[in-house]
Amino acid sequence: MTQKPKYIKIADLIEQDILTHKYQKKLPKINRLSSLYKTSKVTIVKSLHFLEYKGIVKPIRGHGTLILADNETEISKKDNATAHVGFTERIMNNKLLTSHVISFDVREPTDKEVVFLKLNTKDLVYDIIRQRLLNNFPVRLEYTVMPIKVIPGITMAVLQKSIYGYIEKTLKLKIGKANRIFRADKPDAYDQLYLKCSATDPVFEVEQTCLLDDGTPFEYSQTRNRYDQGELILNQV
Template sequence: MQKYVIISNDIRNKILNGEYVANQQIPFEKDLCVHYNASKMTVKKALDMLVSEGLIIKRRGSGTFVKDLSADAINRITLANQFRGTTSLYPDKKVYSKVLNFSIEKVPELAANKLNIASDSFVYDIHRVRYVDDKPTVMEKIYMPIDLIPNLKEKNIKGSIYGYIKEELHLNIQSAHRTISVRKATDFEAEELGMEKGDPVAVAEQVGYLDTGSAFEFSTSIHRYDNFSAEFVLTSN
């Protein structure tokens, strides 16, 4: 993941988590360069990304400030942040994957239905465990159409798949339909996630969509009970 993306992810998370509040001035670019050990151009690119997202505003001669966002705007950005992936959510930590399987297979029936693709289509079959600072956090089973997400490599599976989709394929992830349930971990899940047998896990089943409307991902994520949270936005008509 490019350095400016890491920096923008960290600042975005600080805004959404309330570390930087509305109308607060964030550190000057020169101070951010020192903090992130990055060039002025890299920091400027990171800030420009947050300006384009509507999170911050630059005031000539004064500095850069957090925008006073409406509740709707905060909800929109919070939801979008959920689809940036584990690497983006932990920009200050070491995130990597243990790959349990990475192959190209004929799409299973359930995945074909979820992805709305033909039953004779081929998909990436991905099974991995995501580690954050050397601690197993989530086990993911993912199906992605190979014609929609071309040239996916094992290095992308070990790193950030979403990063590859956005930074190298230049595709925009827009939304997801997600269902969350809770059950006991299987013995295999407990072993891979470093838990006791029978410990509870959160199970998130998700279909992800690009801004074209195409479903690019059907995944089932098994989360440790002690490291899972979900954000929801409820609206009424």
């Protein structure tokens, strides 16, 4: 499996433990979570912020971090009910294409992203997670990272339209080639939740680095696709 930001990996583990009822009503304290998941308190805080954004947990002053849902069905319902501001829709070939922004954050890059995007360790990047649905059925889960110094000004409003349209029409940048790696993988907890697949369904992943026409990397992404929804065609030029 390709490398995800550490706080997302930890959030994934915490969410899986919630789904399997390891925790009841509320999560352990941050110090305890840091010990359980063998990571720093800073990473745990970021993971909890991410889970809060998804509507799975809620920190209450003096009461710890409460679990708002304790099974996959309830989590899915709550996520759909609270994240409607992150949806965009369009019609193509009589099919409704829906984009759901699960997470939109700014952070420092991982070691792998520093290499792929040719960044300094302190350069900030956008961290975007989106779910794509076709006729209200999930087909794709996208993890996208873009350097702010190359693509400035991305907002939720931009995400609700088209990032590539913003790059070309607003920033007046020309998009060049993309380097892609294709692989099959086993589904993780996020795949099972957002792609509605079972633990044994294969997932088709596309890892890519996109470049501007001058060779500057502007996007590193991992796209997770359901095996039974659509096809991917690669045309060699």
